[in-house]
Amino acid sequence: MPKKYHHGDLKNALIQAGVEILAKEGAGGLSLRKVAQRAGVSHSAPYAHFPDKQSLIAAISTEGFTQLYTGLEAAISPYSKNPKKQLLEGVKAYVRFAEENTDTFKIMFSGVLEKEKDYPSFVEISSQTFKLVVEVIQACQNAGILPATAPADLMAVSVWGQIHGVVSLALEGQVSHTLLNKHTIQEIASFGLAQMLLT
Amino acid sequence: MPKKYHHGDLKNALIQAGVEILAKEGAGGLSLRKVAQRAGVSHSAPYAHFPDKQSLIAAISTEGFTQLYTGLEAAISPYSKNPKKQLLEGVKAYVRFAEENTDTFKIMFSGVLEKEKDYPSFVEISSQTFKLVVEVIQACQNAGILPATAPADLMAVSVWGQIHGVVSLALEGQVSHTLLNKHTIQEIASFGLAQMLLT
DNA sequence: CGAAAATCTTGACACCGTCAAGATTGTGAC
DNA sequence: GTCACAATCTTGACGGTGTCAAGATTTTCG
Structure with a gap:
């Protein structure tokens, strides 16, 4: 078309x-x-x-989430037998998306879109993305790679929040120059993740 | 005056x-x-x-960081002998600030301010805030509460990123309703932090 | 006291989101 | 096929916005 x-x-x-x-x-x-x-x-x-500008922004954000979702799925699908690899590759894909589409990423998460629940396809794809994260986390818990001390959804928010936080701070220039000279965002995010892993 | x-x-x-x-x-x-x-x-x-609107926004953000900084310091200063308590209380103060000043918090971290390095007092207070975090992290490392497998600044970005990410996702409505019914943002953030602690 | 600097007002400009009215074009019923 | 209707797009207008220039007012200070 x-x-x-x-x-x-x-x-x-x-x-x-x-x-x-x-x-x-x-x-x-x-x-x-x-x-x-x-x-x-x-x-x-x-x-x-x-109907208005917000609606266009919602469509752009939805498009961004769709890209993010497909990127994540492409990154993890080859490793359905290896949850840890899925987790690491998923993180890499997440960081890569944020770095390659910085402003789209910001618009998706920066509250520019004010009433997100008014846009069903946005809600749909973003919750679907979260579901994907939960699945990987659960697989990691089952494999003993992440602690099973909490339900997968809670653990998922923690892990996703970890990565998302490091990426956001880095994109906002809140990570010191000296640190960014020694490590890539990828490395910093992966290091944070490693803190939460059992093996 | x-x-x-x-x-x-x-x-x-x-x-x-x-x-x-x-x-x-x-x-x-x-x-x-x-x-x-x-x-x-x-x-x-x-x-x-x-000189322009950006500059006003910078001043508002700077004011926000000043509040955040003083809030953090007030939260941790009573516990200078207890790094773990400092960490936990610092996180509580951070989350409380974000919840009580949602929109200021968003403006501080949402990239609305475009060329932050042009505003020296903003850079000053934000880097000072980060320095405060690093100090607490280092104390925790020395006390064996956090792993000393990495320099304090790298560990600080990981811990701060963890909290910041969870808070940001929650404020953006990206944390599922069912999860927020069972736990406060405080609890979710604290849980994530607990994953990174040794004791 | 008087000149210079800081502060504030008025008025203008281009740009913006949005709406109303109308023109153009595709679609479907007959 | 044609003709009414719906979808799509243009034109023109409105109030609101950031910014600048010119001027008025007020404070500061030599």
């Missing part, structure tokens, strides 16, 4: 334009009018597909 | 007004003109004290 009738598949073109502007100018430079211009339509054309 | 001459201590009044608007309407409702109006001055009066 690439080119359709009137002007093409405008809805997706707008999302794509938004992602590009986000990558080029950051969240501060993201405006509906610029998105419209980049897609080659007039300034209020987006209102045929999105 | 409460009331001065012309209109008073406008600079701080603007920061305060900004904090209030932030708490009342969130980051989306924070505009220079509203801040000015709330402080009782004309729409471009702020430009006598801040």
Whole structure:
């Protein structure tokens, strides 16, 4: 469904334009009018597909979560017999996504999207992503790699929070320059994770 | 230095007004003109004290970090002989600050402030805060409460990242409702921390 | 006291999100 | 096939926003 009738598949073109502007100018430079211009339509054309700006941002975030989800799944699926490897590769994929799509990552988690529950597909994909994390964590618990002292969902938030926190702090420039000279974000995040592992 | 001459201590009044608007309407409702109006001055009066909006946001964030820093110090100073207690109380203070000043917390860490290194007092207080964390971590390492397998600054980023990540995910609504029904954010964060402790 | 600096107001500009009205184009019933 | 209808897009307008220039007011200080 690439080119359709009137002007093409405008809805997706707008999302794509938004992602590009986000990558080029950051969240501060993201405006509906610029998105419209980049897609080659007039300034209020987006209102045929999105009721407001928040809705476009929700779509961009949803797109980001979809990418993150598929990236995670691709990273762990080859190692269904090796939970520890799944965990390590999943973390690597998570960090890589954050580094390669910094501004999308920020918009996904930075509270720019105000009423997330109003966007069902966003809720769907983000909770599905969390479910994926829980599965890996549970497998690790069953394999004795992570402690089984708590339900998998609680443990999952802890592990995910660990990685997410380190990545977020690093992206915000809150990790000291001297530390980032000695280690990559990947290494710092992996080190934090290693603290929680049993073996 | 409460009331001065012309209109008073406008600079701080603007920061305060900004904090209030932030708490009342969130980051989306924070505009220079509203801040000015709330402080009782004309729409471009702020430009006598801040070169642009980013600079006001930097001042608000700096104020937030100052509060966070003093809160942390107040929480840990009574326990200078007990590193573990310092760590636990520090975490409690961190989570409490995030819960009581949600929007300020978000602005401090959400990348709304774009070129943080341009604001020396922001850099100063935030790095000072990190230094405080490192000190506690080092004390814990010396007391055998945290592993000494890594330098204190690396371990500090891991621990801080753990707490920060859990708090951020929770504030963004990324922690499942069912989990939040069973545990407070405090508890979830503390659980994550406990995973990293030796004793 | 008077000049210079700091502070604040007024007015303007371009940009923004949003809406209303209308033009254009695709779709489906007959 | 054609014709009404729905979807899509444009144009123009509105109030709100960040920012700047010009000027008024007030404080400071030699």
